Amino acid sequence: MALTVGINYRRTAAAVATASFAAMSLSGCISYWGGAPPCMPPDYAVSPTAARPGDSVTITAEDATCDPRYGHDARVLIVVKDSTGVEVLTTTAPMADAGGFSYTFQVPATMKPGIASVGASPDGVDWCDDTGRNNRVGRGEPELQRASCAERVKPLNISR
Template sequence: MTVAAQDTDCNPRYGANARIQISVTDSSEAKVVNTTSAMNDGGGFSYTFVVPARTAPGKATVTAVPYNVDWCDDTGRNNRVAGAAVVQLQRASCVLPVKPLTIGR
């Protein structure tokens, strides 16, 4: 299976060593994948994995969020750039991005 995203159009400037946190939760609510992978400066990434045999069949979910950064900023500004040393970085009122996945046997 491959989980991927294109670069964003807001120039997030994640940096050369950016990572993405990828999780897959199966129908029994067990987290069967929980890892990080490389992400580019613009937020694009592609991560391919084999679905673990222990994964319960049925409806599952996939999430992918930037790792170890404030992945949500309701101000519409990139708070990781100018003045980041004096700006308190925090998560705002954003919903965790979740995509459905169906596991079959």
């Protein structure tokens, strides 16, 4: 009987340890080992949210409340796709070290009516990396390890 209790205790302890490790991993508590903690890019806004070809649209973001440290020459990648998914604008614009930016563009005349998408993310860094390794400057040229994350986009309603 003592042997059975010992085996059950070991199984229970192993199960608790495994469950604790899984819970901490899912919550992001141990997704990085030392160094600076993760700092996601600030959210951005598109204004106005409805436009016609030729109208001006501005994409803005305030600086992050954490310290992403994108660097003094950081850029934001702007990608605008029409309602059919065709890229109608791909460009970069200056971005502050803490992620803030403002970029204005004219809606192209060729843009199809419907709900378009406007994407804005830090250029040249793995913005969705939650390990704190790939989204920092000053570590040389690390090979980026793209994490599995959804593309950040905002809607823009295009009408004629």
